[in-house]
Amino acid sequence: MNENQPLRRWAIGAALTLTLTCPLLVSANESTSHAMQQALAQRIAQSGEALPVASFYELRRGEPAWQSIQHVEALVNALSSLVDDGLTPDDYQAASLMDDFQLSQQLDDQAKANFDIRATRSLLLALDHLSLGKVNPREVEPNWDLPRPERSYALPRVVQAIGEGDVQKALMVARPASPEYAQLREALAHYRRLAEQGSVPYLSGRDESLRPGDRGNDVQTLRQRLTLWGEPHLLAADSDAYPMIGAQSASGDRRAFDSEVERAVMRFQRRHQLQEDGVVGERTRLALNMPVASRVDQLRVNLERARWIRPSLQQEPFVWVDIAGYRLHYTRPNGEHWDTRVVVGSPNRETPIIHSSISHLTINPSWTIPPTIMREDVLPRVRQDADYLTRQNIQVVSLSGETLDAATIDWQRPGGVMLRQVAGSSNPLGRVVVRFPNNDMIYLHDTPARGLFQRDHRALSSGCVRVEGVTEFAQLLLQDSGSRYQLNSLINSGRSDRNINLPTRIPVALHYLTAWPDDQGEVVFREDIYRRDAALLAALSRGAA
Numbered sequence: 001m002n003e004n005q006p007l008r009r010w011a012i013g014a015a016l017t018l019t020l021t022c023p024l025l026v027s028a029n030e031s032t033s034h035a036m037q038q039a040l041a042q043r044i045a046q047s048g049e050a051l052p053v054a055s056f057y058e059l060r061r062g063e064p065a066w067q068s069i070q071h072v073e074a075l076v077n078a079l080s081s082l083v084d085d086g087l088t089p090d091d092y093q094a095a096s097l098m099d100d101f102q103l104s105q106q107l108d109d110q111a112k113a114n115f116d117i118r119a120t121r122s123l124l125l126a127l128d129h130l131s132l133g134k135v136n137p138r139e140v141e142p143n144w145d146l147p148r149p150e151r152s153y154a155l156p157r158v159v160q161a162i163g164e165g166d167v168q169k170a171l172m173v174a175r176p177a178s179p180e181y182a183q184l185r186e187a188l189a190h191y192r193r194l195a196e197q198g199s200v201p202y203l204s205g206r207d208e209s210l211r212p213g214d215r216g217n218d219v220q221t222l223r224q225r226l227t228l229w230g231e232p233h234l235l236a237a238d239s240d241a242y243p244m245i246g247a248q249s250a251s252g253d254r255r256a257f258d259s260e261v262e263r264a265v266m267r268f269q270r271r272h273q274l275q276e277d278g279v280v281g282e283r284t285r286l287a288l289n290m291p292v293a294s295r296v297d298q299l300r301v302n303l304e305r306a307r308w309i310r311p312s313l314q315q316e317p318f319v320w321v322d323i324a325g326y327r328l329h330y331t332r333p334n335g336e337h338w339d340t341r342v343v344v345g346s347p348n349r350e351t352p353i354i355h356s357s358i359s360h361l362t363i364n365p366s367w368t369i370p371p372t373i374m375r376e377d378v379l380p381r382v383r384q385d386a387d388y389l390t391r392q393n394i395q396v397v398s399l400s401g402e403t404l405d406a407a408t409i410d411w412q413r414p415g416g417v418m419l420r421q422v423a424g425s426s427n428p429l430g431r432v433v434v435r436f437p438n439n440d441m442i443y444l445h446d447t448p449a450r451g452l453f454q455r456d457h458r459a460l461s462s463g464c465v466r467v468e469g470v471t472e473f474a475q476l477l478l479q480d481s482g483s484r485y486q487l488n489s490l491i492n493s494g495r496s497d498r499n500i501n502l503p504t505r506i507p508v509a510l511h512y513l514t515a516w517p518d519d520q521g522e523v524v525f526r527e528d529i530y531r532r533d534a535a536l537l538a539a540l541s542r543g544a545a
Contacts, residue, residue, distance in 0.1 A: 005301035037062045039109035041193060047282055052124050052155065053117060064116040071165060072101045075119060077369040078167035079126055084189045085175070087129055087302030091544035092122040102359050120257055123167070125544060127153055128173040132249035135539040140532070141512075143352040143440070171191060176310045179426045180517050184306060187515075187523040188299040190230075195292040200228045202289045203280070210280035222280060225288040229271075231264040273325070273526045287525075295515075298525060301536045302515040311357065312509045317480055319358065319463055319508040321444070323351050324526040325516055326458040328444070328467055333480050340473065343458045343466040344448070350530050351463055353512055356436040357505035361474055363490045363498040364423040365433045369394070370441065374419055374461050382411050394421045409514040431491050432474045434467070436508050460527045465510070481506060 013414070041062055044054055057063075066072050079094035089095070097119055104115035137144040153174040161169035175181070185204050200223050203210075210218055223234045262278040269276045272287045280288070312318065317333045323344050330338040345351035349372075367376055381388045389396070391405050396404040397418045409417060421427050430446020440463070447466040452458060467473060475487040481502040490498065514526045514533055 005097060013518050028119060033109075036064060036109045036112060037114040040064055040116060043113045044143060051494075052151075053120055053393075055155055056124065056159060059156055060163070064113065065162050066101065066116045066119040067112060069101070069456075071162075071167075074121070074165060074167045075123060078171055079122060081168070082126060082136045082171075083192075084131070084185055085130060086303035086540070087126070088541070088544075091129070091134070092126045093118070094122075097122065111190060111288075122314060123158075123162075123170065126171065127151075127158065128543070130171060130174040130176075130307065131368060133304050134544065135304060135536065137308050137378040139351055140535045140539050143354075145353075145439075146355050152311070176307060176339070178306070178310065179521065180315060181306045181310075182304070182522050183517040184303050188296065188303065190397075191292055191295050194230075197228065200224050202476060203285050205282075205285065209282075209408055210257065210285075212257050212259065212278060215255050215256055216433075217255065219257045219261070220254045222257070222265075222288070226261070226264045226268060228292070229268055229288070231267070231470075234264060235263065237354045246325065260320065271522060271524055271526055273456065284396070296526060297537050298515050298528075298533060299523070299541060301533045303515055304536060304540055305511070305513055309509070309511055312507070315507050317506050319506060320393075321351075321508075322516065323512045324529055325512050325524070328465070328472065328473070330476065332476065338473070339478060341453045341458070341468045342444075343452050343461050345364065345461050345463040345465075347529055347531075349461070351461070351465060351510060352440050352442065354436075354438045354440065354442060354497060354508075354510040356438050356508055358436045358477060358502060358508050359433055359505055360435050360499050360501045361477070361487075362429075362433040362435060364431060364494065364496040365427065365429045365501060366423050366497055367421040367427055367429050369421065370462070377462075379411065379418060389419070392421060393424060393426060394419050426458040430470065432470055432487065434474060434477065436472070442510070443471065446472075454485075457529075477502060477506060 036158070040057065044057060056065075064406070066075060072530050076094055080089045082089055082092070082094075083219060093100075093111050100115055100118070122243075128151060137146075138368060142226050157173045158170045161167070163175065200303045201224060203218065203221050203225055206218065210222060228237045230309045241515075265280060266276045268274075268288065269278075269284060272284075274284055282312045287396045297444050312320070316335065319328065321328050321342060321344070326342055326344060328340050328342045332338065378388075378394075386516060388394075396406045396409060398404055398418050399416045399418065401513065404417060426448055428445075428447060428449075430448060432446050434444040438444070444465045449466075450461055453468040455482070471487055478485050478487060478500070481504040483500070483503055485500055490500065512530065512532060514528045515523055516526070518524050
């Protein structure tokens with residue numbers, strides 16, 4: 001038999017289970033003539049329908065699903081609501097299904113069967129997109145290292161919901177159930193409403209930042225921009241003027257940058273990963289002037305990413321690095337959450353998306369300088385300063401591991417040598433490295449440059465991830481994996497390059513998300529530091545295959 005035979009057996013078994021547990025899946029008002037059922041069965045057999053479609057009707061015991069106007073209306077309404085998931089209802093024929101239904105009702109049973117199958121295909125395609133994402137991650141993320149998962153929703157539950165006439169419930173079966181997804185979806189609906197409110201003046205560029213205590217027309221425009229972004233208390237509720245220039249400020253002087261405006265600016269900055277100082281500098285001005293439609297697109301893109309990463313975020317324990325959010329999150333086996341700030345790769349040396357498992361720690365590591373960093377960063381300095389290697393405690397090593405005399409090397413043409421920085425306080429890897437298998441030589445590590453964690457924008461490394469508080473994190477990994485080692489003892493031993501295996505590997509993922517809820521459930525917009533959003537938005541906007 002063909003490769004689908006096991007799945008067909010599963011579908012038939014599921015149908016029998018549903019018959020026993022839910023004998024009224026098909027309601028009385030859905031009963032159809034024997035001729036109609038025959039037409040449907042014949043159409044499925046002749047066309048070689050894909051397995052999910054055939055299984056759908058097997059679970060319904062051969063009954064059609066879309067032969068009443070009420071059920072078709074429910075389907076159309078449900079498919080149209082997918083706009084709040086960042087999907088395109090036209091991909092599922094939402095606009096044409098009702099006309100097609102009415103036309104089929106004027107024709108024979110074969111036409112009705114054809115319509116029924118077409119409507120079911122639309123539903124199942126929508127369910128797949130909700131469950132797995134519309135776009136294959138590998139189309140837009142070349143380093144994506146996971147195969148697409150199997151469908152995560154239960155088709156019997158979908159069929160049961162359809163039998164009850166509740167298509168929205170069928171969508172809920174497939175839609176990610178995480179709070180983060182629900183918060184992104186709610187934000188998208190909110191920003192779509194904002195986009196419908198009309199135009200608002202843009203805040204002009206200035207030689208100096210706009211600060212508390214300032215007065216003038218720019219403050220009036222600032223109030224209007226903030227009102228657009230969700231601060232309605234800054235302008236009086238004048239339906240004729242809001243949010244245009246004629247609106248009056250709630251405090252009476254719309255040209256004054258008062259404490260109320262300052263607090264609103266700080267809230268806006270927090271939602272846009274900006275320094276929360278209440279001052280409208282250039283970065284804050286540009287964020288205020290961002291078209292609402294651009295934020296709608298950003299939310300659509302990140303809802304798609306949320307569908308991709310759904311399986312990994314459901315694991316416990318689990319470590320994940322939020323690259324564009326500059327955070328590391330660790331869900332421990334007991335359900336506790338630990339998180340910290342990180343420094344990630346610069347736009348020229350991006351931190352890649354990775355799915356792996358933490359295997360071991362390296363204590364008091366030396367650092368073998370990667371070829372790219374050696375070529376682009378270190379060699380130019382060595383050529384200008386002969387003492388650079390000595391000051392940085394960097395050894396010259398042959399490919400076989402033999403230590404060489406730096407003075408004997410022609411640094412214009414160094415040939416087959418490696419550079420290794422010995423363990424110590426100035427080593428870029430610090431005192432501990434958290435390692436996991438991957439093809440990009442990426443790891444999580446300590447750093448002596450701890451001041452970088454205080455910056456708001458931390459895309460500053462050569463690709464690896466520097467972790468604030470990495471010693472505490474490493475000790476948690478040892479404890480949670482069943483190791484008896486104490487990290488401080490290992491570090492204080494002074495032994496360099498000591499590898500400590502974790503008894504149980506802990507899953508880790510590095511993901512790229514440019515909009516994501518914070519700990520309070522408020523969606524924060526991040527800078528698209530690697531310029532990845534445009535390609536995904538274009539792929540989302542293409543019609544479904």
